[in-house]
Each structure stands twice: as structure tokens, then as C-alpha cells.
Amino acid sequence: AQSVTQPDIHITVSEGASLELRCNYSYGATPYLFWYVQSPGQGLQLLLKYFSGDTLVQGIKGFEAEFKRSQSSFNLRKPSVHWSDAAEYFCAVGNNTNAGKSTFGDGTTLTVKP
Amino acid sequence: DVKVTQSSRYLVKRTGEKVFLECVQDMDHENMFWYRQDPGLGLRLIYFSYDVKMKEKGDIPEGYSVSREKKERFSLILESASTNQTSMYLCASSLVGGSSYEQYFGPGTRLTVT
Numbered sequence: 001a002q003s004v005t006q007p008d009i010h011i012t013v014s015e016g017a018s019l020e021l022r023c024n025y026s027y028g029a030t031p032y033l034f035w036y037v038q039s040p041g042q043g044l045q046l047l048l049k050y051f052s053g054d055t056l057v058q059g060i061k062g063f064e065a066e067f068k069r070s071q072s073s074f075n076l077r078k079p080s081v082h083w084s085d086a087a088e089y090f091c092a093v094g095n096n097t098n099a100g101k102s103t104f105g106d107g108t109t110l111t112v113k114p
Numbered sequence: 115d116v117k118v119t120q121s122s123r124y125l126v127k128r129t130g131e132k133v134f135l136e137c138v139q140d141m142d143h144e145n146m147f148w149y150r151q152d153p154g155l156g157l158r159l160i161y162f163s164y165d166v167k168m169k170e171k172g173d174i175p176e177g178y179s180v181s182r183e184k185k186e187r188f189s190l191i192l193e194s195a196s197t198n199q200t201s202m203y204l205c206a207s208s209l210v211g212g213s214s215y216e217q218y219f220g221p222g223t224r225l226t227v228t
Contacts, residue, residue: 009154032215043118043204043219044157090156100145100164100208100215101172106156 002027002093006105013081014113021076021108023091032094033074034102035065039087047089050074061085086112117141118220120205126226133192135223137205144210146188147217148172148180151202163188164210195227 003026013019025031032051036044048059055067065076074091088109094102121136139146145164149157149172159172161180169180177199181189188207192199202224206217 034216036219041222043221044206044217045219046216049216094215096215100210101147101159101162102215102217104149104157106154 002031002095002103004091004093004103004105006089006091006108008108009106010109010111012111012113015083016080019076019078019081019085019110021089021091021110023074023076023105024072025074025091025093026072027093027095029095030069032096032102033065033067034092034094035059035063035074035076036090036092036104037061037087038090038107044090047076081110081112083112083114086110118205118207118218120203120220120223122223123221124224124226126228127192127195128228129196131192131195131227133195133225133227135190135192135203135205135225137188137190137207137220138186139188139207139218140186141207141209141218142185143207143218144185145208145217146182147206147208148178148188148190149204149206150174151204151222157204160190195225197227199225200227201225 005024035047038044088107091105092102118139148160163169163182179191205220208217
């Protein structure tokens with residue numbers, strides 16, 4: 001079975017500061033890993049994904065994430081946060097043996113201080 | 115761009131009513147999903163469909179059923195709505211195979227059962 005843990009329920013950062021959101025997964029083989037963002041009252045939008053190859057992946061809106069197999073982690077980073085980044089962020093894990101189903105973490109809410 | 119639409123953004127129903135939530139996607143995706151989202155619980159999969167007339171229970175199917183008569187449309191049915199089904203409902207779709215397991219989400223339906 002696959003599972004995802006997002007250890008931080010809520011994070012507050014100042015505008016312009018760097019950001020790292022943590023994600024740990026559990027899956028026996030090579031996972032498919034995703035980060036999604038949800039603005040208030042909206043559905044989820046894909047930020048980036050990892051399937052194979054380069055372990056540092058670039059996404060939209062200046063986000064990147066690094067897959068670390070030894071730590072079972074896929075942390076999301078951004079060097080300089082903008083006020084518009086305030087949202088809820090979800091990490092998800094999937095694989096190619098369960099027909100494309102993903103398991104989502106509980107989410108991390110990001111607040112950006114002016 | 116993939117578009118996933120949901121029939122209502124907000125819905126208020128009475129206990130015991132039969133409720134239909136409709137979801138339509140326009141990109142010929144094989145997979146479609148229904149989730150409910152509650153604070154602190156992340157996204158929980160209710161039902162999943164991998165083809166027309168094919169469905170599979172997710173993690174919390176009790177009290178729900180689904181219908182997929184056409185590839186583009188996936189309906190969630192609450193046979194007899196109860197107050198504990200008050201929630202945000204999210205529909206998603208995805209392709210199968212290759213690197214295309216990311217899910218595309220609709221804007222959500224916030225259902226209140228009184």
C-alpha cells in the first residue's frame with residue numbers, strides 16, 4: 001500500500017523568504033510523485049510531478065521539488081515566496097500498477113506575511 | 115487545456131433527499147474520480163472509474179454510488195443524504211499510461227445537508 005505524510009499542517013513565511021514544504025511517502029517500488037496546489041474555493045492544480053530521471057524537477061510558478069529515495073521524501077521548494085502563493089498544498093503518490101489512483105497527504109496550509 | 119466541470123459550486127439539500135453531483139471532462143480521459151475533502155483529512159477517494167460502466171470503490175464508498183454511462187461524464191449519487199455528508203466534493207480525471215497519471219480537478223461542489 002502507498003501512503004503520504006505531510007508533517008506540517010500550517011506554515012507561515014514572510015513574503016520574499018524561501019519556502020520548503022515537506023512530504024514523505026511510503027511505497028515499495030519507484031513511485032510517481034506529485035505536488036498540487038489549491039487556492040481558496042478552487043479545485044487542485046498540478047504544480048509538478050516526478051516519474052523517473054532527474055531527481056530535481058521544475059514546476060510552474062517557480063516551484064521545484066527533489067526526489068530523495070534514501071529519505072523517501074519529495075520536498076517542495078521555492079526560493080522567494082509571493083503573497084499569491086498563499087494556498088493549501090498537497091503531496092500525492094501513485095504508481096503504474098493501480099490504474100492511476102493516487103494517495104494524497106492531508107495538506108499543508110501556507111500563509112504569507114507581508 | 116483539460117477542463118473538468120462540476121454541475122454546481124454550492125448545493126443545499128435536506129436530510130433524506132437523493133442528491134446527484136455531475137462531473138464532465140472534455141479530454142477523453144479514461145479515469146475519473148470522486149473525492150470528498152474535509153478539514154484536516156485531506157482528500158479521500160469515494161469512487162473511481164477506469165472506463166465506461168466500470169467502477170471501483172475507494173476508501174469511503176458507504177452512502178454513495180456512482181454512474182458512468184458515457185466516457186466524459188461521471189456522476190456521484192447520495193441515495194439518502196445525511197448531515198455527515200456535508201463536505202466539499204471534488205471530481206478529477208486522468209489519462210492512463212506513460213507519464214500521464216496526473217489528475218485534473220474540477221472546481222468542487224460544496225454540499226450542505228441540513
